[in-house]
Amino acid sequence: MKYITRIFLAAAVATVTWSASAQEQFIPAIDYRVGPYAAGGSGFFGGAIDYMSLVNAKGGINGVKLVWEECETEYNATRGVECYERLKKSHGGASLVEPLSTGIAYGLLDRVAQDKIPMTTLGYGRSDAADGRVFPYVFPLITSYWNQAAGMIKYLGDKAGGLDKLKGKKIVHLYHDSAFGKEPIPVFEAYAKQLGFELIKIPVAHPGNEQQSQWLQIRQAKPDYVILWGWGVMNATALKSAQRNGYPREKMLGVWWAGSEEDVIPAGAAAKGYSSMTFNTPGNYPVLDEIKKKVYAAGKGNLEDKGRIGSVYHMRGVTAAILWVEAIRKAQEKYGKGKVMTAEQVRWGFENLNVDEASLKALGAFGMLPPVKTSCLDHEGSGAVKVQRWDGKSWKAITPNWVTGDKAMIRKMQEEGAAKYAAEKKIKPRDCSKEG
Amino acid sequence: MQFFFEVLIAGLLSGVMYALVALGYVLIYKASGVFNFAQGAMVFFAALTTAGLVDSGLSLWLAVPLTMVAMVVLGLLTEKFVLRPLVAQHEITLFMATIGLTFFIEGLAQAIWGANVRALDLGIEDVPLEWLLESANIAVSQFDLIASGIAAVLVTLLAIFFSKTKIGRALRAVADDHQAALSIGIPLQHIWGIVWAVAGFVALVAGLLWGARNGVQFALTFVALKALPVLILGGFTSVPGAIVGGLIIGASEKLAEVYLGPYVGGGIEGWFPYVLALLFLVVRPEGLFGERIIRRI
Missing domain, CATH: 3.40.50.2300 (Response regulator)
Incomplete structure (x- = not known):
């Protein structure tokens, strides 16, 4: 009888466990x-x-x-x-x-x-x-990447004193030579045409752990800003190479995959002053x-x-x-x-x-x-971004409000x-x- | 013209950094005839161990010798558990064993120290030399110059070690024929142990310099990719060949990226050295300084 009770008990426990799962x-x-x-x-x-x-x-x-x-x-x-x-x-x-x-x-x-x-x-x-x-x-x-790219141009425009002030400026798009790195190019090209800045596209071969030739080209072009569209080791290498070639990190703006602690810590002091995009505001x-x-x-x-x-x-x-x-x-x-x-x-x-x-x-x-x-039409749901800066120890938001670029243009694209x-x-x- | 020289100098300095990694391959191949696929993983292990020890509170001066001990132990264990059971086996078997070793070392490094990326500060600032920048408008990294000096010292020491010492001669004998070396009383295990330990030391130097240059992260294993065309060009058995090969690869990839890249969409730095090495292979299969093997058929 004791044995049968145990079997029933086990069965009951199993049923409860199953219904819980x-x-x-x-x-x-x-x-x-x-x-x-x-x-x-x-x-x-x-x-x-x-x-x-x-x-x-x-x-x-x-x-x-x-x-x-x-x-x-x-x-x-x-x-x-x-x-x-x-x-x-x-x-x-x-x-x-x-x-x-x-x-x-x-x-x-x-x-x-x-x-x-x-x-x-x-x-x-x-x-x-x-x-x-x-x-x-x-x-x-x-x-998405496209709205992020639009947010980048909006931010750089604000930094220059207005989008119209980007006319005649040089912006380098330093990118991971892959579908990821090429993704924002249509947006940057559309903005370059619309606002009249020169877009210089410089690819970096995977994995990007050697960028001296790219940074020498950047040094020669003397751009007003460098957009860093990198991933993995490419980001820290870009920051170190910028330092090695005397390019100010304050003029560099990274994609959010170039904007984590993992991207800046390996670069040490070379990362101080560098900014990146983010869809989270750093903080507690x-x-x-x-x-x-x-x-x-x-x-x-x-x-x-x-x-x-x-x-x-x-x-x-x-x-x-x-x-x-x-x-x-x-x-x-x-x-x-x-x-x-x-x-x-x-x-x-x-x-x-x-x-x-x-x-x-x-x-x-x-x-x-x-x-x-x-919504059924919009699976993105926001399109807003922020910009953060690395102060050598942590990321700090430098745009108090969420930034959006030309959302209508992006939606059309x-x-x-x-x-x-x-x-x-x-x-x-x-x-x-x-x-x- | 000034820009051309700037690119050329940058390429030569980068080439020395590639040669540092290539040296590890040469050492093991020269002494045992094994192409050590795990050299990149050893570079990563050495850099991560040093950075991990420094982050644990040790000074760099203590962390480096401790890492050296770890590299020697790793080398000796590799000899005992991976190579010794495979004595007299076909070269491809030994090569496959080093592939397995690669994954083991990569996993071991991350199991001990975690997957977090780390910075490694050797106290050498990676900034352009100001006087050169001001006088000739040429940016040459102070760090790369010092790294080149270290590589030059290392190559000189290794060249002396191989040609002037008893152990060096024994190493060369083992490389020529394992069994013949054994028959004249050269202790194979002992020699292999030494060479793996020396390769560990070279991996440590490469790891420290590359780790300080780009940060200590898993991607350090990728620097091995930069060393392969250097080896093809310089030859698998020549220490000076690794340096000359490195210089040629470094300079040509930078010049190609800057002057040829724009015509083919850029980003050619990754594959150009391999194409160059391949072309070279057709003309001189043994590399610039490699031993020419003539077989009677």
Whole structure:
């Protein structure tokens, strides 16, 4: 009898465990913690996991707990696709995917549309994917490369005393010789034509650990500004090479992938005074304090080095997870509070995000990121940026308000790019007026 | 003309930095006939260990010798656990073993010191020489000049070591024929241990200079890519060849990027040295200073 009771008890426990796992929303963490870009990957995914742990510590999303599984890609596109395929059906199915890699994102572009799983590409990937009519499953949330490039020109114009003052100036676009580095060129060329500045494009071969010839060309051209569109070791090398050639770092403005601690610390004193774009305002926020108190104090923090809490990559990870959670919350409002959402329902959530200032205040992240409001037409949701400067020890925001460039011009370019893609792939764009 | 000389000087100085990495390959190949694929990983390991020790609070003067000890231990362990079991095996087997070793060392370095990037300050300012800038408007990095001096000293020492010492001669004998060297009483394991330790020292010097130049990060392993065309050009068995090859590769890649690059879209610095090396390979397969192998067929 005792034996039979035990069996029933075990069965009951198993049922409870199963029903508990049925209340879990699965998010695959296709990440990279080893290899050349490990520092960025560990910071970003560490931040995302920390925020998800915080949400769970506070009871989940209306009672639905988040669950995740990591898969190491080493930033390799093939491995990224393999990880996606391995995890997309785990734990009842992936709610979303965020590879933090343009290469992997390109590899998944068709697959996520086929599998009906939303993919977020925070601050990277195809800029024209902001057109949700052609890319229903892709969300380049907050700000795409093109809007960032527009924000850069707006900032440089303000610095010069007005956009009209850029006429006759020389701006060097020093870029990683890849699709990533070439992405903003159409925007810079359009602005150069419109405002009358000279755009000098100088590519740097991967990985960019040797740039003396590029910097000698820069020295010869004597540009007013240098835009650094780099990644990985290229950024620190650019800063050191600028110093080696006597170019002032105060005249350099980097893309946000050249704007983390990992980009400036290796350059040492050569980085002081350098500025970069960002979609987060550096600083401390209540949400970060809460992560320290409720996640790290409980021994559940993801970062080994607590000093990295609130660093640029960590904050970006927290930002990404905030948007994921708010998309799931939004989906629950429509499809049922306290229920586990399907990937298709989460996609709807992403398409109807409205993270306004009041929501950000409630989340303890007011000012950390710009308000985000998406729609069927606009999967970007903001287009705002800030500029930060490295003072030798930390990043400080130097634009008090969010900066936006010519959003109308960028939107036109995005629609043209998306239409071209739709024609190539024979995609019939959605009619957004019919979307609920 | 002034700009041409500026590019040329910058290229020559960069070439010395490539040669520093190439030297590690030459040493191991010269003594054991093994192309050590793990040399780039060793450079990374050495730089990360030094930076890690400095960040832990040690002074640079203490961190460098401690790293040297770590490199010697790594070299001896490699000899004992990787090479010794493969004595008399085909060269390709040894080469494959060093590929495995690369991933092991990269993983080990990050497991010990973490994936964070670090700065390494050797106390040498990386700024242009002011007097040259003012008098001739030529920017030459003070750091690169000092690095070139260090490389020159290192090459001289290694050349003396190989040609004038008993161990150096034994190293060359082992390189020519493992089994013949063993038969005349040269202790193979002992020799291999020494050469891996010396390669570890060269990796440490390269790691310190490259780490101080670009920061200590995983990408240091990529500097190996810069050394390969240097080896093809200079020859796999010649220490002076590594330096001359480095100078040629450095100067030609910079001149090509500046003067040829604009006609083909730029960004050619990555592949141009390989094309040059390939062309050179057709004319002189053994490299500039490599040993010409003539086989009866």
